[in-house]
Every structure is written in structure tokens, then in C-alpha cells.
Amino acid sequence: MSENQAGIQQQLPVQAVLDPADALTYYKLGCTLQEQGRLTDALGSFCRALTLNPNYIQALCNLGVVLHKLGRSGEAIQCFQKALALESDSANSAKAILWYNLGSILLEVPRLSEAVAALRQAIALQPDLAEAYTHLGNGLLMLQRPSEAVAAQQQAIALQPDLSGAYSNLGNALQAQGKVADAIAAYNRAITLNSTDPDVYNNRAQALLLSGNLARGFAEYEWRTKLNWLRHFYEWFEDKPRWQGENFAGKRLLVYDEQGCGDAIQFCRYLPLVKARGGIVQFSTKQPLLRLFANFPGIDELVEHTEAGIARTQSDLTVPLMSLPHIFGTTLPTIPADIPYLTADRRSIELWRSKMNCAGTDLRVGLVWAGNPANVSGQIRTCGLQAMSPLACIPGVTFYSLQKGEASQEVHTPPSGMCLIDLTDDIGDFADTAALIMNLDLVISVDTAVAHLAGALGKPVWTLLPAANEWRWLLARNDSPWYPTMRLFRQSAPGDWSGVMTAVAQELRKWKEM
Structure with a gap:
């Protein structure tokens, strides 16, 4: 118990300490501590209030907020879910805020489908809740539904024209659609409304870079160093x-x-x-x-x-x-694009060559099919090994897994007919990966560090991009000024890897026949 809590308790009659009516005392203390930024102490006060009155909805709500700020999102979600179950009035603004808070935390976890459902509940109860619309738009964008995301952000702006965050989020959704000029206009409006938000400048920088305006884009990209979520770098x-x-x-x-x-x-x-x-x-x-x-x-x-x-x-x-x-x-x-600018150790290359186990006439192709599953951008970049099945029926090709991490387990169930060799247990770091790549004819990879590595080594690399690709790959190009030996294969629509793989298979057949 903190000193403040002890002081409050000493001012109460002994018999009142366990009286459920005094849950209000601890709730008010928790609110004061929360306002002071003393989150751990506030947590204790709200927990005490709930010990005295387990059905105290306001205490549950504030406890959820504090738990979220302390990084305990799972417990925060449980608080809001319990508060919603206790809230008897099925149509009021208080319940709308509970759904909004729950949806916002689910968005950050992220549990995207649940977040979108919760935010829709909030909007149904309070249709003028602009913040719920802008969070809904963010969720829809992460679910690769940019058109719906744009509509949600526009609704938020219609309800609250001075909501700078909605303009910034609108810019993100427009950028995902490749509408860079419109995105920059939205970011400009957000900056007019709030000229101190580094997130907006960082977002605009990436739109400028995506458009090919590298000089202005990299200048503005300096704002990334002021972002709270990147501060640790x-x-x-x-x-x-x-x-x-x-x-x-x-x-x-x-x-x-x-x-x-x-x-x-x-x-x-x-x-x-x-x-x-x-x-x-x-x-x-x-x-x-x-x-x-x-x-x-x-x-x-x-x-x-x-x-x-x-x-x-x-x-x-x-x-x-x-x-x-x-x-x-x-x-x-x-752009300094003389390649190769990275090399692999000659002895390591020879060591990996001895492990290849490939017919001398076969084309040797490395595969990477997944990004980092811990973040949404990594999930969007991931196609999965089964999506590469159009490559399996091309004769005279031996494939090698370059996939590390959880998705590497997919190598045990490759597409039917695919000759896939897995040597990744012997890969200890990127120097090993580089030596293995030097023994390949081609790397086919989703947007990961391996694609960069192959490009830096000067090896042919085909990079598979989602519809909303990162700024470094620019717009509507099938080449990269950063890597002269790289070809880009882009989704025509969000989530459409089949079209990408069909194109890759066609090009691989042509190469094999050359």
C-alpha cells in the first residue's frame, strides 16, 4: 500500500474500511493518483475499490486504462469486457465509451477483427463518436481494406473537422492505395491543425519518399527520431x-x-x-x-x-x-548503387556449396515466404509457402529454404511436387545466409532482410510486394534503383498473392528455358 493510500485509510473509521460504500474513497484516490502519473499506486487504489465493490463499473474502466498504460493489455481487455457485461443499459454513451476503449486496446494488441467489431458497437451506440470512426479506419487499414478505411476517416472528419489525427490516418489510407498526392494533402491539413505531432511529419516523409521525392522525403524523415515508439533506437x-x-x-x-x-x-x-x-x-x-x-x-x-x-x-x-x-x-x-557492396567469405561459400545436394543442371532458387509475425506489416508481407505452389511444377528447379523463424516449419509440408531443401538449421547469422545465397542462381523473397541481402550481394532477386508496399520500393515499378539485380512483383489488390505467383512462375519458366 502506498503512503497516500495508508493516509486515507488512517482517516477512516476502522469499521468503514471494509464497508463497500467506501469503495468510492479508493476510486477517487485512484483517479487523483492516475492524474499525477503515479500509475502503480493508482492501480492499487482501483483494485482496493473493486475488492470492496466488485461490480464498480467506473473503477473497472479506470483500472483498464491504467493497466493498458502499464503495458498489461490482456488484463485491461478483461476489465473492459467485465464492465460491459455489468453495464445494464444497452444503449447509452457510457457503454459506447466502454466499447471504444476496448476496441482501441484490441487494435494495439493487435486483435484486429475483434477491434473492428468493438468499434462498430461503439458507433452503433453513439454515431457521433468521431474518435471511434478514426480508430475503426485504422483497424480496417491493417486488415488491408483501404477503401473502407478511407470512408471511416472521412466520416470522422465530417463529425469533427478539427480532428488532426483523422487527417493523418486518412493520409495513411490514401497512401496505401497509392494516392500519394491526396495523402500528402491530408497530411498537410493535419499539420495545419497540429504542427507539433512528429507522427504526421514522419507519415508525410514516407509519402514523399514513395513518390520518388527523396531529397525532401529524407529531410522530413528526420522526424522519425522524435517518435515515442522509436525513441529506444x-x-x-x-x-x-x-x-x-x-x-x-x-x-x-x-x-x-x-x-x-x-x-x-x-x-x-x-x-x-x-x-x-x-x-x-x-x-x-x-x-x-x-x-x-x-x-x-x-x-x-x-x-x-x-x-x-x-x-x-x-x-x-x-x-x-x-x-x-x-x-x-x-x-x-x-543513389549509391554500385553492386555488390556486400560480400561473403570465400571459404564459407565453398563450405555451403558442399552441402547443396543439387543436380548440376538444375536451377537453384532460394525462397522466403514470411515476414515478422509479431507486427502487422510483417503479416501483410507474408504469403506462406503454399502460395508458392505455382512454382512447384516447373521442372529442373531445386528450391532452397532461406526462411527463418516460426514460418520455417512450413518447409515440412511443401507444395506438392516441389523439390525443397532445408539447410537453415546451419544458418547462424547473415554471413551464413550470404554464403548460401552466393551458391544460388536466384532468390525469390517477400519483403524481408534476405531480399536486401541478395540485392546487396549483386545476386538476382525477385521481391514479392503487397499492394501497400513500403516507400523504398516506390510506385508502379518492376525494378529498384537501390538494387540493380532486383525485380519487383506487386500485388494488384490487397491480399492477392495468386496473381503475383502466377507472374513469378511464368518468368521463372522463361528463365529456365533461356
């Missing part, structure tokens, strides 16, 4: 001056990895340009990438990207890796 480096591109002769510059492994592979190409401007270049990156970058030109000192590793590193300046395109004024014609 940058907080270790805030005590050192930021490098702005000046000559740094006689100094140590720490360039640090951020975001995913694919980002590190894509943007490490700038490190030789950094080295040309001066002193010692240090590069911190994740453990699975360390061996891959061991002899990379432009890196003088390789640092494992851990808090301890960074703390031990003596540096004078720092810069995040993905700020380098802006510093070097990158445009589409000036």
Missing part, C-alpha cells in the same frame, strides 16, 4: 554531438544501426562515403550482422549494438544510419 546516443556531414578528421564518428536488419543492409552502402569525410568510422549493429560487416569498406571499428557495447565505445560524434541519405543529398539518380 536513439536514446543511448543523445549525450554526444550529432554529425551533420562535416569533415571529422581526427575524430571518432559512431554510426549506429536503427530499425530492422534490412534497413542496416540497405543503408550501409553510405559508410564508404562517410569514411571519405574524415577520421575513424565506428559502426554499431546487431549481433546477427556482425560477421557480415566484418571486412566492410568504410568501417574502422565494428561495435555490437547493445547498451553495454555502446557504453564501452569512445566516440566524439554520432549519427543514425538512416540519416545518411539526407546528409548526402540523395536523389533517385544519385
